[in-house]
Amino acid sequence: MKTAINLSEKFGKFSEHWSPKIIAQMNDYHFKLVKFQGEFVWHDHKDTDEVFIVLGGEMSIHFRDGDVPVRNGEIFVIPKGVEHKTSAKNECCAMLVETAGTVNTGDAGGEKTSPSDAWI
Amino acid sequence: MKTAINLSEKFGKFSEHWSPKIIAQMNDYHFKLVKFQGEFVWHDHKDTDEVFIVLGGEMSIHFRDGDVPVRNGEIFVIPKGVEHKTSAKNECCAMLVETAGTVNTGDAGGEKTSPSDAWI
Numbered sequence: 001m002k003t004a005i006n007l008s009e010k011f012g013k014f015s016e017h018w019s020p021k022i023i024a025q026m027n028d029y030h031f032k033l034v035k036f037q038g039e040f041v042w043h044d045h046k047d048t049d050e051v052f053i054v055l056g057g058e059m060s061i062h063f064r065d066g067d068v069p070v071r072n073g074e075i076f077v078i079p080k081g082v083e084h085k086t087s088a089k090n091e092c093c094a095m096l097v098e099t100a101g102t103v104n105t106g107d108a109g110g111e112k113t114s115p116s117d118a119w120i
Numbered sequence: 121m122k123t124a125i126n127l128s129e130k131f132g133k134f135s136e137h138w139s140p141k142i143i144a145q146m147n148d149y150h151f152k153l154v155k156f157q158g159e160f161v162w163h164d165h166k167d168t169d170e171v172f173i174v175l176g177g178e179m180s181i182h183f184r185d186g187d188v189p190v191r192n193g194e195i196f197v198i199p200k201g202v203e204h205k206t207s208a209k210n211e212c213c214a215m216l217v218e219t220a221g222t223v224n225t226g227d228a229g230g231e232k233t234s235p236s237d238a239w240i
Contacts, residue, residue: 002186004174004194024197026169026217029149031195049146054124066122074124075151077144097146097217 007033007055011093013120018112020096020104021120032096033120034104039087043106048099050078052086056093061086070094127153127175131213133240138232140216140224141240152216153240154224159207163226168219170198172206176213181206190214 010023010033018040020032036059052061053075061068061076062085070076078084105113130143130153138160140152156179172181173195181188181196182205190196198204225233 002183002188002196004188004190004196006191007193007195024171024195026171026197027200027219031171051144051146051151063122068122068124070124071126073127075127075144076122076124077146080147099147 007095010120011035011056017091018104019114019118020116021118023120025100028100029097030100030102032098033093034096035091035093036086037088037091040085041105041108041110041112042083042085043108044081044083045078045098045102045106046081048102049080050102051097052076052078053095053097054092055095057088057090059086059088059092059094127215130240131155131176137211138224139234139238140236141238143240145220148220149217150220150222152218153213154216155211155213156206157208157211160205161225161228161230161232162203162205163224163228164201164203165198165218165222165226166201168222169200170222171217172196172198173215173217174212175215177208177210179206179208179212179214 017036020034022030022032024031054070054072058071103116137156140154142150142152144151174190178191223236
């Protein structure tokens with residue numbers, strides 16, 4: 001039987017930071033939940049825009065020309081190919097929407113790179 | 121200057137039912153806010169999955185083989201080509217994600233058909 005996906009329930013299933021978990025697929029796009037605190041790495045996504053929807057806490061999206069705060073209940077679209085870095089002073093919970101296979105660090109690599117195919 | 125989109129603020133800008141308003145574009149997809157109450161018409165979307173994220177209240181998605189309740193904080197993906205009908209006993213506020221140009225009634229037409237290019 002079909003049932004809806006409860007976001008709070010899914011957030012309760014993991015605690016690690018910077019490790020997006022897929023919860024749904026729409027055509028060739030993934031909806032992912034992520035928790036994070038601290039500062040990510042500069043990177044971009046050459047082939048896709050990336051959407052952040054903040055569902056708990058507050059984050060900043062840093063661009064080379066300025067920062068954008070994104071608070072609980074807010075959404076922001078990062079255009080493809082635009083270098084950015086996310087950060088959060090306290091733990092932030094967000095939903096990402098982007099093409100399936102998008103790697104969290106783009107081509108930048110490094111220790112915060114996470115599998116792009118982890119469902120929860 | 122770039123700023124995030126506040127969902128509550130956008131919901132405050134319209135009151136009509138069954139009339140999705142675009143708030144953001146990601147590649148060739150639109151994020152739309154919609155308010156509704158009562159019962160929609162049976163239809164499908166031949167070319168795209170459609171995502172509902174309930175942000176206030178509660179809705180049902182009716183399929184020919186059963187109904188799915190979707191409550192505040194829940195998400196559901198309606199597969200492309202699958203006939204469905206939405207309903208809500210009390211006013212429900214939701215965010216839709218689907219390909220740009222998707223018509224709310226699919227090919228079914230009728231008085232609830234709404235423009236697919238209305239930004240708010």
